[in-house]
Amino acid sequence: MSGISRRKLILGASALGGTGLLASCERIGEGGPSRGGLYGISERLSFTVQRFLLRHQPLVREFSPDAISAVFPTINTTDPDDVAYRRSKEIGFSDWRLPVRGLVANPAAFSLADLKAMPARTQITLHSCEQGWSAIGGWTGVPLAHVLAVAGLKPEARFIVIRTVDGWWDTYDLFDALHPQTILAYGMNGGALPIAHGAPVRLRVEQQLGYKSLKYLASIEAVDRVDGLGQGRGSMVSELSFSWYAGI
Numbered sequence: 576m577s578g579i580s581r582r583k584l585i586l587g588a589s590a591l592g593g594t595g596l597l598a599s600c601e602r603i604g605e606g607g608p609s610r611g612g613l614y615g616i617s618e619r620l621s622f623t624v625q626r627f628l629l630r631h632q633p634l635v636r637e638f639s640p641d642a643i644s645a646v647f648p649t650i651n652t653t654d655p656d657d658v659a660y661r662r663s664k665e666i667g668f669s670d671w672r673l674p675v676r677g678l679v680a681n682p683a684a685f686s687l688a689d690l691k692a693m694p695a696r697t698q699i700t701l702h703s704c705e706q707g708w709s710a711i712g713g714w715t716g717v718p719l720a721h722v723l724a725v726a727g728l729k730p731e732a733r734f735i736v737i738r739t740v741d742g743w744w745d746t747y748d749l750f751d752a753l754h755p756q757t758i759l760a761y762g763m764n765g766g767a768l769p770i771a772h773g774a775p776v777r778l779r780v781e782q783q784l785g786y787k788s789l790k791y792l793a794s795i796e797a798v799d800r801v802d803g804l805g806q807g808r809g810s811m812v813s814e815l816s817f818s819w820y821a822g823i
């Protein structure tokens with residue numbers, strides 16, 4: 576967490592002190608990820624304060640095309656070492672499908688063409704990586720909210736689980752999953768999404784740190800709780816000591 580957002584947190588926390596909202600800090604929602612100790616307390620506090628500050632779902636800043644970074648770094652997995660992925664890549668991902676399952680009325684598996692036929696959104700945003708770099712890029716894709724609506728998200732769904740070809744997984748509450756700038760991106764800077772940046776489709780979650788924007792999507796699942804997944808911390812990276820909630 577940056578100094579600024581920590582300051583915001585403290586200011587926000589004292590502003591909220593009398594409102595009873597802090598009571599909801601004890602957990603990140605029923606069925607949400609759980610983590611003990613001081614780390615858990617500070618994550619829940621940060622989450623609650625940011626949810627309060629962002630309660631009207633404001634859009635993150637979008638830039639004009641001339642602000643796009645000449646170089647957009649790429650890290651961690653840049654070309655998944657997976658047999659099925661490599662085969663699919665060779666045929667231009669024409670056999671690629673994205674299953675959407677779990678608490679949805681109409682489970683489906685969308686092709687790249689299916690996603691491209693849906694309403695598109697292009698956004699030029701600042702990506703911030705926890706490893707200390709940031710870059711501005713343009714992303715084109717379909718809002719996750721639209722895909723979930725097509726799949727018929729059920730009222731009892733409260734979180735979205737996303738898994739990737741390279742074994743990453745993460746979860747998002749509906750507040751972030753249904754945010755208008757949360758998109759399944761198949762385009763970058765006006766062209767197709769490059770392999771290194773997560774082709775054929777990656778997630779963009781603009782209001783959190785870069786590690787929440789999963790690349791190489793393999794499946795989407797709607798669930799009512801995430802505390803039973805893995806170690807119960809809500810994501811692969813939170814098992815490696817990063818925060819589940821990485822609001823910026």
Ligand SMILES: Nc1nc2c(c(=O)[nH]1)N[C@H]1C(S)=C(S)[C@@H](COP(=O)(O)O)O[C@H]1N2
Pocket residue numbers: 647648649650651652703704705739740741743771772773785786787788789790791
């Ligand atoms: N599947 C997958 N998603 C991922 C990663 C990864 O290694 N694998 N790295 C994460 C991190 S830490 C960041 S900062 C961004 C990097 O995206 P980029 O390679 O397009 O810059 O992707 C995120 N999503």
Ligand SMILES: [Mo]
Pocket residue numbers: 703704705706785786
């Ligand atoms: Mo990152």
